[in-house]
Amino acid sequence: MKEVTIDEIKKILGSREERIRELWRRSRGLYEELENHEELIKSVSLPSSNSLYENQLNEKNRDLFDVIIRQKQLGYEQEQEIGQLLLEINGEIEQINRIWICYQMLRGMPFHIVTRLYVDRELYRIVETESRMNHRAFETMRKNALESIKANYDSRETTIELIRKM
Numbered sequence: 001m002k003e004v005t006i007d008e009i010k011k012i013l014g015s016r017e018e019r020i021r022e023l024w025r026r027s028r029g030l031y032e033e034l035e036n037h038e039e040l041i042k043s044v045s046l047p048s049s050n051s052l053y054e055n056q057l058n059e060k061n062r063d064l065f066d067v068i069i070r071q072k073q074l075g076y077e078q079e080q081e082i083g084q085l086l087l088e089i090n091g092e093i094e095q096i097n098r099i100w101i102c103y104q105m106l107r108g109m110p111f112h113i114v115t116r117l118y119v120d121r122e123l124y125r126i127v128e129t130e131s132r133m134n135h136r137a138f139e140t141m142r143k144n145a146l147e148s149i150k151a152n153y154d155s156r157e158t159t160i161e162l163i164r165k166m
Contacts, residue, residue, distance in 0.1 A: 002095060004153055006146050012099045013118040020096055027089050034082050098159050102152040105166055110145035117142065 012019065106114060109131070116127045128138045152162060 004150065006150060009099055009146060009149055010118050012096055013103055014121055016096055016100055020093060023089050023093050027086060030082050030086055034079060098153055099149065101159060101162050102149040105152055106145055106148060110141055113142050114145045
């Protein structure tokens with residue numbers, strides 16, 4: 001799992017739904033592109049090469065054969081690139097979901113503070129005032145809540161194990 005900073009946690013908490021929606025949209029687009037590449041590769045498929053077949057090709061056909069082979073190679077390379085992008089998108093989605101689970105592990109006032117500040121994006125001054133805590137206590141609780149999210153995220157526990165702790 002990729003390392004995450006407190007600032008990234010804040011950003012993810014505030015834009016989780018939009019980010020996941022965007023990642024799913026990108027993922028669907030890549031799957032469509034992958035299907036198109038598979039159809040292209042099938043359309044340019046040639047019988048397996050053997051020396052008898054290759055000997056019968058004249059120079060013009062050999063050039064066409066080389067172009068088709070190169071097109072297939074490019075198609076395979078693009079499939080690999082698309083596959084890598086899909087893995088990266090899935091990793092981002094997993095990161096967002098793990099941070100969200102770690103956030104939901106908070107209880108009481110820490111959960112309330114983080115929700116209002118970063119999920120609901122309310123003004124700091126308003127949330128602090130309505131908490132009826134002094135500034136130092138409020139800031140300590142806010143900071144500790146974010147550190148708790150980060151610590152759980154960074155832990156060796158699987159996401160399922162974190163869910164079971166909730």
